[in-house]
Amino acid sequence: MIDPRLQVKLPGLTMKNPVMPASGCFAFGREYAQFYDLSELGAVAIKGTTSGLRSGNATPRVAETPSGMLNAIGLQNPGAEAVRDAELPFLANYDVPVLANVSGSTPEEYEEVIRTLTDVENVGAFELNISCPNVKEGGIQFGTDPEAAAELTAAVKRITSKPVYVKLSPNVTDVTAIALAVESAGADGLSLINTLLGMRMDWQTGKPVLANEKGGLSGPAVKPVALRMIYDVRQVTRLPIIGMGGIQTAEDVIEFMIAGADAIAVGTANFSNPFACPSIIQELSKWLERLDIEHIGDIRQQGETV
Amino acid sequence: MRNEMMTVAKNQEIAANTYELTLSGALVNDISKAGTFLHIEVPGGDLVLRRPISIASVDPVAGTCTLVYKEMGEGTKRLARCRPGDLLAVLGPLGNTGFPVESPQAEDHVLLIGGGVGVPPLYYAAYELAKRKVTFTVILGFQTKAAVFYEEQFRYLPGSEVQIMTDDGSYGGQGTVIDALKTRTDRPAWLFSCGPRGMLRALEIVSAQPGTKGYVSLEERMGCGVGACLACVCETADRSSYRKICQDGPVFAFKEVLL
Numbered sequence: 001m002i003d004p005r006l007q008v009k010l011p012g013l014t015m016k017n018p019v020m021p022a023s024g025c026f027a028f029g030r031e032y033a034q035f036y037d038l039s040e041l042g043a044v045a046i047k048g049t050t051s052g053l054r055s056g057n058a059t060p061r062v063a064e065t066p067s068g069m070l071n072a073i074g075l076q077n078p079g080a081e082a083v084r085d086a087e088l089p090f091l092a093n094y095d096v097p098v099l100a101n102v103s104g105s106t107p108e109e110y111e112e113v114i115r116t117l118t119d120v121e122n123v124g125a126f127e128l129n130i131s132c133p134n135v136k137e138g139g140i141q142f143g144t145d146p147e148a149a150a151e152l153t154a155a156v157k158r159i160t161s162k163p164v165y166v167k168l169s170p171n172v173t174d175v176t177a178i179a180l181a182v183e184s185a186g187a188d189g190l191s192l193i194n195t196l197l198g199m200r201m202d203w204q205t206g207k208p209v210l211a212n213e214k215g216g217l218s219g220p221a222v223k224p225v226a227l228r229m230i231y232d233v234r235q236v237t238r239l240p241i242i243g244m245g246g247i248q249t250a251e252d253v254i255e256f257m258i259a260g261a262d263a264i265a266v267g268t269a270n271f272s273n274p275f276a277c278p279s280i281i282q283e284l285s286k287w288l289e290r291l292d293i294e295h296i297g298d299i300r301q302q303g304e305t306v
Numbered sequence: 307m308r309n310e311m312m313t314v315a316k317n318q319e320i321a322a323n324t325y326e327l328t329l330s331g332a333l334v335n336d337i338s339k340a341g342t343f344l345h346i347e348v349p350g351g352d353l354v355l356r357r358p359i360s361i362a363s364v365d366p367v368a369g370t371c372t373l374v375y376k377e378m379g380e381g382t383k384r385l386a387r388c389r390p391g392d393l394l395a396v397l398g399p400l401g402n403t404g405f406p407v408e409s410p411q412a413e414d415h416v417l418l419i420g421g422g423v424g425v426p427p428l429y430y431a432a433y434e435l436a437k438r439k440v441t442f443t444v445i446l447g448f449q450t451k452a453a454v455f456y457e458e459q460f461r462y463l464p465g466s467e468v469q470i471m472t473d474d475g476s477y478g479g480q481g482t483v484i485d486a487l488k489t490r491t492d493r494p495a496w497l498f499s500c501g502p503r504g505m506l507r508a509l510e511i512v513s514a515q516p517g518t519k520g521y522v523s524l525e526e527r528m529g530c531g532v533g534a535c536l537a538c539v540c541e542t543a544d545r546s547s548y549r550k551i552c553q554d555g556p557v558f559a560f561k562e563v564l565l
Contacts (some may be wrong), residue, residue: 024535025530025534025535026534027533027534027535027536030533031530031532031533031534031553032532032534034307034532035309047536055541055547055548056536056539056548059526059527059537059538059539059540060526060527060537061527061536061537061538061539062355062527062528062529062535062537063527064353064354064355064381066352067352067354068354069354069355069529071529071535071537073535073536073537076536076539076548219354220352220354268354269354270530270534271354271355271356271529271530271531271535272347272354272355272356273309273347273395274309274397274530274532275309
């Protein structure tokens with residue numbers, strides 16, 4: 001059942017509803033396709049893809065934190081060609097656009113991944129991951145410097161006609177500076193926030209819990225940070241924003257839209273509840289009735305108040 | 307596999323900080339492999355990760371399954387507080403591989419070696435072996451007498467020989483399961499094991515003997531439990547790639563993975 005009040009159209013992504021699973025929390029969809037029809041989703045953001053296969057970090061790769069979790073997976077993925085040949089065809093069985101998350105160590109690697117995936121029909125848009133905190137060279141070096149972020153954005157825009165969203169890191173002093181830099185370089189949209197860099201220690205061993213020592217914090221614990229950053233970015237740009245950070249419920253989605261998001265991504269909540277995305281979508285319809293709103297987009301803060 | 311609100315039928319301490327949890331629900335009908343696990347949401351809503359716990363036994367007539375877990379942190383502490391009638395959100399059964407209980411021939415001898423909370427999936431395996439009239443030896447290691455559990459349950463199974471070891475010698479033999487193994491001269495056709503990594507690494511030597519087929523059930527900190535998040539991986543023995551413990555396992559041949 002499609003609720004027309006939930007439909008959202010973003011560059012490259014014509015979505016039945018504003019809900020997509022976040023990159024890295026859904027692999028390439030196969031596992032969750034056991035639970036529900038992926039065509040129910042607004043879009044699917046696939047696992048961060050690099051040019052070659054990456055095997056990721058040592059274990060433990062996750063640790064629980066108050067109302068959240070740390071992860072340091074390390075961009076484990078089969079590489080762009082395998083994603084193109086084995087994973088994207090699976091998602092093509094569903095009526096759902098793909099947001100292809102792209103990672104790399106060098107600008108050339110980002111370009112190579114995009115070249116490999118750009119002609120795949122069900123890839124509606126790219127999401128440049130310039131904010132993975134878990135690998136030495138996995139993009140965050142581009143995500144914390146406005147100039148480097150802009151250069152990378154401009155470089156990939158030159159090689160693909162598909163829209164490019166830039167996924168922003170919260171591990172910066174001023175997220176709006178990065179947002180403005182990538183906008184001027186031609187970004188078609190923004191997604192935020194990636195995880196917050198964090199740590200946990202094991203009192204028994206006296207060492208960090210994660211093998212990678214540091215990891216990315218996600219889950220409800222980061223929700224207020226995400227809302228604040230989306231709100232700040234919304235003040236300075238009209239670019240579409242995919243908001244994420246601890247979303248668990250339809251009420252959370254509404255909060256993100258009030259802050260300025262056009263669509264949202266659900267990450268950690270998929271782990272505690274594999275049905276998180278479809279249940280949020282169902283609840284959203286009920287909320288529209290309750291709030292007497294004709295279209296979900298009406299909730300969104302209009303932005304650029306400056 | 308399904309996600310179900312299961313009812314707590316029983317939840318009791320059976321050894322020091324070790325609890326036996328019996329759950330009832332339709333999900334029980336889906337359980338068929340010794341080694342698979344359930345992914346349980348911790349009551350309270352603020353702990354975002356489910357707790358993966360191995361299945362120790364299934365009673366299809368009563369429609370129940372039993373798990374054994376150790377109270378270690380906040381999550382298992384809250385599980386320990388559950389009372390009969392409480393509901394728990396359970397995802398499962400998870401894992402695609404179990405111990406190959408149908409493979410040993412009647413004349414084969416099977417060795418089951420478990421340490422601490424690695425013991426429960428071995429009980430499920432032993433039960434299935436006994437049902438198939440296969441004889442087996444069980445060696446279980448615990449820290450101390452107060453931690454010992456399931457000894458009687460194993461002894462009760464036909465065809466079983468049970469040996470208990472404690473680190474401090476307060477019950478059974480003194481030492482580890484590896485110490486117990488060293489005194490044995492027989493060569494098992496099959497080895498099923500589950501327990502701490504150090505114990506499993508030591509067992510690799512036994513499993514490498516010609517004529518022994520060794521299997522190990524692995525545990526690791528998990529995220530989704532279904533193979534999507536890539537948190538609970540282990541390297542393959544040739545170090546060429548990774549296996550997902552939750553989805554490709556949790557039971558692997560010793561020769562397949564790097565311990």
